[in-house]
Amino acid sequence: xxxxxxxxxxxxxxxxxxxxxxxxxxxxxxxxxxxxxxxxxxxxxxxxxxxxxxxxxxxxxxxxxxxxxxxxx
Numbered sequence: 001x002x003x004x005x006x007x008x009x010x011x012x013x014x015x016x017x018x019x020x021x022x023x024x025x026x027x028x029x030x031x032x033x034x035x036x037x038x039x040x041x042x043x044x045x046x047x048x049x050x051x052x053x054x055x056x057x058x059x060x061x062x063x064x065x066x067x068x069x070x071x072x073x
Contacts (some may be wrong), residue, residue: 001055002053002054002057003045003053003055003056003068004053004054004055005020005023005024005055005056005057005058006021006027006043006044006055006057006058006059007020007021007058007060007066008021008033008040008057008058008059008069009020009021009038009039009060009065010018010060010061010062011062012062016030016031016032017030017031018030018031018032018033018035018036019036020039020040020043024035027039027043027058029073030071037059037069040057041057041071043055043071044057044071055071056067056068056071057069057071065071
């Protein structure tokens, strides 16, 4: 089974443009980090239902450090 990673890069944009990426592709941009995370979690359910792939979410903090977010199976 293949693995897919969704990325939530940190932004300090005053416009609040929090992207969700699937590899290099932006799959959504949101006003808050919470909205971006909610969208990523919803995507996980859809991806798993369609393809059975394992999916992780990596979140970047304000220091540029990436961490794997807890995802409920």
